Amino acid sequence: MKKQIPLLITFVAGMVMLVQYFIPHRPFSEVYRLFNQWYLVVAVFAMILGIGNLIKIHSVRLRRRGSGWQYSIVLLCSLGVMGVAGLGWGIERGGFFDYLYWNMYYPLSSTMFALLAFFVASASYRAFRARTAEATLLLASAILVMLGRVPLGNYLWDRLPLLGDWIMSYPNMAGQRAIMIGIALGVVSTSLRIILGIERTYLAGR
Amino acid sequence: MSIVERLEKLDRRLIFVLILLAVVIPLVRPIGFKIEVSEPVQQLYEAIESLNPGSRVIISCDYDPSTMPEIYPMNQALARHCFSRDLKIVGMGLWPQGVPLGQASMEQAAEEYGKSYGVDYVNLGFKAGGIVVVSSVAENIPATYPQDYAGRPVSELPIMDGVRNFDNIELIISLSAGDPGVREWVMIGQGRYGKTVGAGVTAVSAPAFYPYLQAGQLVGMMGGMKGAAEYEILMEGTGTASRGMDAQSVAHGLIIFFILFANFFYLVGRRKMPWKR
Amino acid sequence: METIGIWLASLLTICILTFLYKDNPLYKFAEHLFVGISAAYWAAYSFHNILRPNLIQPLFIEGDLRFVVALALGIMMLMRLAPRAGWLSRWPLAFIVGTYSGYYFITYLQTNAVEQVRATLIPFVQVVSWRVFFRDPGLMTFLNAIAVPVMVIGVITGIIYFFFSREHKGVFGGLAKTGIWFLMVAFGASFGYTVMARISLLIGRMLFILRDWLGVIS
Numbered sequence: 001m002k003k004q005i006p007l008l009i010t011f012v013a014g015m016v017m018l019v020q021y022f023i024p025h026r027p028f029s030e031v032y033r034l035f036n037q038w039y040l041v042v043a044v045f046a047m048i049l050g051i052g053n054l055i056k057i058h059s060v061r062l063r064r065r066g067s068g069w070q071y072s073i074v075l076l077c078s079l080g081v082m083g084v085a086g087l088g089w090g091i092e093r094g095g096f097f098d099y100l101y102w103n104m105y106y107p108l109s110s111t112m113f114a115l116l117a118f119f120v121a122s123a124s125y126r127a128f129r130a131r132t133a134e135a136t137l138l139l140a141s142a143i144l145v146m147l148g149r150v151p152l153g154n155y156l157w158d159r160l161p162l163l164g165d166w167i168m169s170y171p172n173m174a175g176q177r178a179i180m181i182g183i184a185l186g187v188v189s190t191s192l193r194i195i196l197g198i199e200r201t202y203l204a205g206r
Numbered sequence: 207m208s209i210v211e212r213l214e215k216l217d218r219r220l221i222f223v224l225i226l227l228a229v230v231i232p233l234v235r236p237i238g239f240k241i242e243v244s245e246p247v248q249q250l251y252e253a254i255e256s257l258n259p260g261s262r263v264i265i266s267c268d269y270d271p272s273t274m275p276e277i278y279p280m281n282q283a284l285a286r287h288c289f290s291r292d293l294k295i296v297g298m299g300l301w302p303q304g305v306p307l308g309q310a311s312m313e314q315a316a317e318e319y320g321k322s323y324g325v326d327y328v329n330l331g332f333k334a335g336g337i338v339v340v341s342s343v344a345e346n347i348p349a350t351y352p353q354d355y356a357g358r359p360v361s362e363l364p365i366m367d368g369v370r371n372f373d374n375i376e377l378i379i380s381l382s383a384g385d386p387g388v389r390e391w392v393m394i395g396q397g398r399y400g401k402t403v404g405a406g407v408t409a410v411s412a413p414a415f416y417p418y419l420q421a422g423q424l425v426g427m428m429g430g431m432k433g434a435a436e437y438e439i440l441m442e443g444t445g446t447a448s449r450g451m452d453a454q455s456v457a458h459g460l461i462i463f464f465i466l467f468a469n470f471f472y473l474v475g476r477r478k479m480p481w482k483r
Numbered sequence: 484m485e486t487i488g489i490w491l492a493s494l495l496t497i498c499i500l501t502f503l504y505k506d507n508p509l510y511k512f513a514e515h516l517f518v519g520i521s522a523a524y525w526a527a528y529s530f531h532n533i534l535r536p537n538l539i540q541p542l543f544i545e546g547d548l549r550f551v552v553a554l555a556l557g558i559m560m561l562m563r564l565a566p567r568a569g570w571l572s573r574w575p576l577a578f579i580v581g582t583y584s585g586y587y588f589i590t591y592l593q594t595n596a597v598e599q600v601r602a603t604l605i606p607f608v609q610v611v612s613w614r615v616f617f618r619d620p621g622l623m624t625f626l627n628a629i630a631v632p633v634m635v636i637g638v639i640t641g642i643i644y645f646f647f648s649r650e651h652k653g654v655f656g657g658l659a660k661t662g663i664w665f666l667m668v669a670f671g672a673s674f675g676y677t678v679m680a681r682i683s684l685l686i687g688r689m690l691f692i693l694r695d696w697l698g699v700i701s
Binding site for chain 2: 021033036037039040043044046047090091092093098101102105106107109110112113117118120121122124125126128129130139142143146147149150151152153154155161165168169172173176177179180
Binding site: 144 | 484487489491493495496499500502503511512513519525526527528529530532534537538557558561563570572573574575580582584586587591594600633636637642644645667668669670675677679687688
């Protein structure tokens with residue numbers, strides 16, 4: 001029963017979504033709308049679960065004085081302060097929560113990803129080698145696109161931006177479309193397997 | 207160690223310093239390279255130009271601060287364009303971090319064009335669920351968003367008078383940094399309901415959406431900071447994106463130099479030591 | 484307050500940038516601060532934008548009892564944190580997975596497969612483009628003339644490459660090899676765009692530091 005009922009739920013939810021696409025009338029449309037409304041709520045609880053798990057892990061680490069326990073204090077305190085600000089005072093513009101968003105969350109998030117610029121430059125120098133003909137073609141395409149997409153390319157040769165656009169619109173587009181079709185077929189087969197209960201890996205564990 | 211091997215194993219912190227200089231110097235001392243507008247951006251611009259005043263446009267802010275340098279200028283330019291054409295903006299987000307960013311860009315543009323919240327624009331906020339949210343919005347916007355992002359009932363906002371679902375929306379634009387985002391809007395908005403969908407995406411994801419452009423599933427697309435700069439040019443203004451293009455050019459030039467330089471020494475090394483192939 | 488905010492943002496930016504030298508306590512502090520703030524941010528938005536209007540309002544204020552099911556499923560999801568009752572979380576998980584599968588089955592097939600094939604089925608020889616080329620021979624007119632054949636061949640050979648049920652030998656192998664070439668061009672273009680994206684993010688931070696904090700640029 002612990003596995004049969006979830007499989008039944010998966011089947012019913014999946015079939016409702018499938019059937020309403022082709023029969024968008026009652027009762028399927030009503031059930032479809034209801035499932036949509038329920039989904040919005042259940043998805044939020046999945047997020048709350050993630051947050052709860054985070055608090056649990058760091059609380060345990062703090063209690064047991066595990067490796068890096070001091071940083072767990074930082075995490076839990078910042079979570080508490082931001083949480084109280086948001087849940088207690090609201091999320092509107094101009095509030096304390098908004099202030100923390102713009103002066104802490106935004107710079108931390110932006111800079112974390114800005115670091116990648118340095119690593120991509122380092123990787124370009126240290127790792128990117130034209131070892132084979134295919135790698136050389138990849139390199140050539142990358143260089144043409146990199147030059148074509150910045151004003152420097154236009155300055156060097158006025159045809160470079162057009163060449164870059166052509167590469168993006170035709171050979172790149174063809175490769176991306178082949179990948180897209182392959183992924184779509186994979187998604188379709190996996191979705192069908194999930195709905196029919198053949199694929200059950202999402203039920204693994206407790 | 208030979209000079210070839212030394213150059214191949216250069217300390218990466220030196221590379222970091224060079225990249226930093228390549229970005230900082232052009233910001234402090236702009237060069238003034240000319241920016242050309244590409245076809246996908248032009249098409250998106252014209253899609254908005256073709257709308258009648260009073261038309262409603264959904265701008266879905268599906269991004270976060272980590273991609274702000276690329277997408278926030280797009281958000282600002284789009285808000286300004288919509289308000290300059292007296293279009294009404296229905297803002298929302300499939301990512302929670304995008305909601306305050308969308309609100310900030312709309313407020314800035316509203317101040318410039320004398321627009322009011324609740325009358326000319328609204329921010330419906332965030333809902334979790336990606337494709338489920340898009341489907342839900344397509345069927346019934348007030349049921350999905352009974353309140354705006356700050357908790358005000360949408361039924362009290364004049365902009366939402368008579369707005370029930372996608373039938374009341376003329377154009378959808380997704381400003382997207384990943385999933386959920388453009389793909390979901392195309393699959394449901396364009397694929398199922400036949401709505402016109404445009405996109406503003408990060409440069410990382412832009413190549414993957416060219417099939418949608420060619421198939422006509424996207425009416426136009428801005429890709430990365432360059433796309434934002436092009437839109438700013440079309441709006442006859444300059445902004446953060448245009449400002450950054452000189453630095454972008456120099457940095458690209460430096461990285462291409464790194465690639466060619468490193469490969470030159472690699473090939474020289476291979477010739478001298480053929481057993482290393 | 485604004486000045487304090489800018490200084491706070493700048494100091495946190497520098498804490499993260501110190502990672503470029505090596506991993507250090509300043510970076511770890513900023514990293515954990517970021518994770519804590521992110522989690523609370525999601526919690527606050529989840530409550531104000533979803534739980535309040537889409538659960539509390541309809542169920543507890545308007546009395547729509549259909550939402551009891553949503554609340555029950557949500558609470559069952561949280562049971563995953565409890566060691567003995569964790570199996571209850573399978574029900575809401577099954578609902579989420581089933582719903583998503585049902586959606587994606589149709590939409591992926593239509594948008595990412597059927598529509599893509601339809602868009603590829605266009606006249607192989609673009610007469611107008613070839614006329615333009617012969618009237619005004621040049622690099623770009625030539626590329627425009629061969630654009631559609633390049634695209635069609637690229638899509639077909641790219642798909643052939645991904646067909647691993649047959650050995651890539653002979654003519655089939657040759658077609659698959661051609662597909663690899665197109666995929667390499669696509670990956671190179673993706674790399675070029677990825678470099679552009681990363682540099683843009685750095686430009687954004689440097690603009691903040693130089694303009695908003697240090698006032699070196701206007």
